[in-house]
Each structure stands twice: as structure tokens, then as C-alpha cells.
Amino acid sequence: MSGGAHQTALLYHLGRTCQTIDELRTTLEMNSRQISDAASGLIQRGFVERVEAGCFQLTAEGHTAVANGERITSGPNGPHKSQRSPRQNTLRQRAWSAMRIRRRFSIPDLITDTALGDERGAANNLQRYVRSLRKAQVIRCLPVRVPGTAPSSPGFPQYTLVHDLGPVAPTLRRNGLVLFDHNSGQEIGL
Amino acid sequence: MKPVFVKTHNYHAFHAALKSLNGRGAEECQLVVVDGEPGLGKTTILSRWASENGCIYLRAKTEWQSSWFIAELLDEARVTKPHRHEARFKAALQALGERALLAENSGRQFAVVIDEADHISGRQKVIETVRDLADLSGVPFVLVGMGKIRDNLTRFPQIASRVSGYVRFSTASQQDVEHFLSEKCEVPVAPCLAEFVRRCTGGYNREIKEALVAIERFGLRNAPADPDLGLTIREMAGQHLINDRKSGQPIRVPSNLGVVA
Structure with missing residues (x-):
């Protein structure tokens, strides 16, 4: 036991x-x-x-x-209070750096700047990340799309950075319900 | 257009300059100058390299002064800005040292990239601050601009002598264009069309990308007769390719080998 x-x-x-x-x-x-x-x-x-x-x-x-039928376990004995440090050199961190450098970008621009070739589903990953940033009003979608070349292509949305939160990329928390800004330590509701 | 990064000869030249930093003779040679005309892919290459290696990337502003520069550097390094200039300088040195150590432990190369450095290359105080930070921290500074940096730095021999490498971005070679088209274009392109693209774009990346879009748009609607050879100049005859950089006039693919403007 x-x-x-x-x-x-x-x-x-x-x-x-x-x-x-x-x-x-x-x-x-x-x-x-x-x-x-x-x-x-x-x-x-x-x-x-x-x-x-x-x-x-x-x-x-x-x-x-x-x-209450409580069972004693070895832990956890309370909520984690310390802030988890963000991971370095992830696809999203590189994409965030590219957004800050470019200021105006599309998803293909971000993939070109950041994908190293060994990521799985880089486009989908960035698509989800960009959608969350847009919901948090950190970036804004521009009315003009980048035209695509395929016959039925509707083009690619273009975005611009509205709030430069700082060098560390914001991360999604609570199953994507909030965006956490590691630079200021504040949460932004989506 | 496939979202892939193509390593051209400019990219390799930039990497060679950074490698030369490691084998430099004098310890204080910690500056690299990258210059070239607009549209040669400087910002694309530098932004890719900076985000890949977790480097500090700053864009120089027209009114940059020494204090503003250090304040931005501290912001990027996530360091609280002390009140006095002297303390800020010390904080910047410490932050650079820590970031360099972190990069070294993770096997990456750390540097500070200053884009649009033409704005500061003629300002002695700012450029001297860059020199001090580079000398004392041992962190390389990459100055990126459009051609004035080299001339302006000759006014400050103490700075010019610290430049370990000059990288002048040049127009793409025929090999670069072919490599670029084969990697990024969703339609195979024949060598004759690639040669025409290089000739009418002058080897500027921005124009090559424009031409690539035109080729792709045409090629996805009219597949090349020989998929192994790719889309030829004859198949694209009469199609608008790009607008001329100087005159703004449209350039169309000719039916013979002359350029029709």
C-alpha cells in the first residue's frame, strides 16, 4: 500500500x-x-x-x-500557483516573432517564415492560432485579400498586428477560452 | 504558390558571413553589414533567420537616439527599464549576455538584427552605442540597410574596422531563379521560361514572385503540354507577366524571344 x-x-x-x-x-x-x-x-x-x-x-x-467517501491521494494538494514558463522556439513562437517583424501578413507568409519542414499540420496549427489572436483583437483582418492562383481560389486573408504584446508569444489556455499574455501576465478573454 | 522558404545564394552568403564571426581574428569584430537594393529578399531572409534563432529584431526609426534604441532593446529583452541611462546600459549588457548564454546552451546563434539601419548609420552616438554593446557583450549585431550603411560607416573608422563581414545582396542568378520556380511554383516551368523570367525581372525577388503568380495562374488553367518539361515560353506567349520596375509598363511573354513592352 x-x-x-x-x-x-x-x-x-x-x-x-x-x-x-x-x-x-x-x-x-x-x-x-x-x-x-x-x-x-x-x-x-x-x-x-x-x-x-x-x-x-x-x-x-x-x-x-x-x-463524503473521500479517498486520500499523494497529490495534488492544491492548485498550481506558479506560472508555467512559455516554451522556446515553437512554431507559434516563431510565427509570433514573424508577425511582429512583418506587421502585415497572411498565413502562407507565416508558414514560409517559420515552418522548418518537420512540423505536422503547420498550416492548420497557424490557422487556429491566428483565429484566436483575431478573436482577442490582437490582430485585425484587412478587407483586401491576397489573390490566390488556383482557378477557384477565394484568395488568402491578410492580417495586421494591432497590439504588439511583446516578444513572448501569447498562448491559449483553458481549452482555448482565454489567451494568456506572458509579457504582462494578463489573460485576454476570447 | 507553395509556402516554402527557398535558400538562394544571398541566404548562403549571409550564413557564411555569420559563420565567419566564429572564426574572426579580432575579438571586437562583432558587426555584420547586410545591404542591397529593395526587393532582393533582405527582410524575408533576416526575419526568417531571426525568428528561427530567437534573435532580437529591431527596426531603426528615423528619429532614433541612443536612449530610444536602448529602451527598445530592453523592451525586446523583457527587462524592466531603469531610470538612468547608465543603469539601462548595464541592464542591456546583462540581458544580452543572458540571451547569448541561453542560445549557446540550445545550440543556436544569437544576434541583434537592426533593420533599416540606414537611419542610424550616420548618427555617431547611436552607432557608438551599438559598438559598445557589441564589444562588451560579445553579441554580434547585424545591420541591415539599402546601401548607405557602408558609405556612412567609412566616416567612423573605429566602427568600420569592427565590421567582420559585408554581405551585399545581389540579384538572383539563373540557377537561383530555376531553383525558386521549381520549389515554389505549383506548375512545372521549362528552362526557357525561367530564363525569360530572370531576364525581364532583372533577378529581383519581388518581381520573380510576381511573375511566379502569373505563371501559376495561367498554368493551373492551361496545363503544360509536356508535364515533364513544364510550361514553355511558347505556351505562355502574349500573357502579362509583370510590370517593369522602372517604367511601370506591362511586360508580356513574347511569341519570339524579344521582350514586348
Whole structure:
């Protein structure tokens, strides 16, 4: 059993009365050290209290946890608060740099500037990224399209950069619902 | 037009100049000057190279002063701008050093690219700041312009002597045009038409791209008789190819080998 499993077993075994380590050892398949460690973990979570040395009982929170059928796991113990640093030299990062340099661009321009040849679906990837930037009003679609050469081609939309957010490319978060600007640390709703 | 980047002889010349930085004799030679007429692909090549290598890319402005230049450099390096000029200079040096170290660890070449550098090549204070930053940080600076840089730098021998390489972008050769058309055009192009394209465009990339669009538009509607040979000059006879760079007059593909304007 792992630490989380020991804690879960102890949580469901303890009742309102105080039980000692020796009593617990006879009923649970755990040695004294494992019981002591599991009890420490549950005390940290506020589910168990130590009545006296080596004697434990559930707290009100512990009873609620048992009633809710909670399982103790090794983590995560809370939300990730630190900001993930953006990845370097991705297709989108290169495309963002190209947008800042060109200021006026189409998707084929970005592919020419950034694709190294080993990316899968570079055009689709950039298409989705550009659509999100447009929704966030970071870029603007120009009324004039670049004419295509194929007989039925409607041409390619042209864009211009409206808000230069900075050197680090904004990334999509929460399943594409918001755009995160790493330069200012702010989220832009889409 | 296929969205692929074609490596022409100008691209290779630029790369050779950057490689020469590594094998330079004097430590302080950290400047590369790239110049050439408009429409030769300078910005395309430099922007591609800068975004690929995560380099700092700045566009010089007409009214650029030393303080404005350092402020933009710090913005690009994501460093908070201190109040005093001296502190800003130190912050810029540190930021450049850190970025160079990061690039070295990831096996990339780091440099600062200054496009439209003609604006600053005659300004002693700005160009001296560039020199100081290049000397002290050891980070190469690439100055890109349209031909005045070389002449202007001769006024400052202390700067001119630090230029490790001059790259003059030249017009495309016949081989470049053929390579360009074969890589980017969605229709095969015969050597005779490629030769005509080089002749009437003068080897300027901008015009070659225009011609490529005209060829593609025609070729996708009228497939070449011999797909292995490609679209010939005879098949495209009478079609508008480009407008002449100097006169603005339309150039059509002739039925014989003379240029019809």
C-alpha cells in the first residue's frame, strides 16, 4: 500500500473514540511506523487529532470526509500557483516573432517564415492560432485579400498586428477560452 | 504558390558571413553589414533567420537616439527599464549576455538584427552605442540597410574596422531563379521560361514572385503540354507577366524571344 492508501485505511477505521497505535496495529495490516506516518498526514489535513501521545481520533472534518467517501491521494494538494514558463522556439513562437517583424501578413507568409519542414499540420496549427489572436483583437483582418492562383481560389486573408504584446508569444489556455499574455501576465478573454 | 522558404545564394552568403564571426581574428569584430537594393529578399531572409534563432529584431526609426534604441532593446529583452541611462546600459549588457548564454546552451546563434539601419548609420552616438554593446557583450549585431550603411560607416573608422563581414545582396542568378520556380511554383516551368523570367525581372525577388503568380495562374488553367518539361515560353506567349520596375509598363511573354513592352 502507498502512503495515500494507508491514510485512507486509517481514516475509515478510526471512529469517535480514541484508538492507540497498538490497537490499530492488531486490526489494520500496517506496522507502527506506517500507522504513525498515516496519522501525521491525516493530522496535517485536519481529519485526525491526537488526543494523547500515540492515540488518535477523527475530527469533525474527518467525519465529513468519511461521509463524503473521500479517498486520500499523494497529490495534488492544491492548485498550481506558479506560472508555467512559455516554451522556446515553437512554431507559434516563431510565427509570433514573424508577425511582429512583418506587421502585415497572411498565413502562407507565416508558414514560409517559420515552418522548418518537420512540423505536422503547420498550416492548420497557424490557422487556429491566428483565429484566436483575431478573436482577442490582437490582430485585425484587412478587407483586401491576397489573390490566390488556383482557378477557384477565394484568395488568402491578410492580417495586421494591432497590439504588439511583446516578444513572448501569447498562448491559449483553458481549452482555448482565454489567451494568456506572458509579457504582462494578463489573460485576454476570447 | 507553395509556402516554402527557398535558400538562394544571398541566404548562403549571409550564413557564411555569420559563420565567419566564429572564426574572426579580432575579438571586437562583432558587426555584420547586410545591404542591397529593395526587393532582393533582405527582410524575408533576416526575419526568417531571426525568428528561427530567437534573435532580437529591431527596426531603426528615423528619429532614433541612443536612449530610444536602448529602451527598445530592453523592451525586446523583457527587462524592466531603469531610470538612468547608465543603469539601462548595464541592464542591456546583462540581458544580452543572458540571451547569448541561453542560445549557446540550445545550440543556436544569437544576434541583434537592426533593420533599416540606414537611419542610424550616420548618427555617431547611436552607432557608438551599438559598438559598445557589441564589444562588451560579445553579441554580434547585424545591420541591415539599402546601401548607405557602408558609405556612412567609412566616416567612423573605429566602427568600420569592427565590421567582420559585408554581405551585399545581389540579384538572383539563373540557377537561383530555376531553383525558386521549381520549389515554389505549383506548375512545372521549362528552362526557357525561367530564363525569360530572370531576364525581364532583372533577378529581383519581388518581381520573380510576381511573375511566379502569373505563371501559376495561367498554368493551373492551361496545363503544360509536356508535364515533364513544364510550361514553355511558347505556351505562355502574349500573357502579362509583370510590370517593369522602372517604367511601370506591362511586360508580356513574347511569341519570339524579344521582350514586348
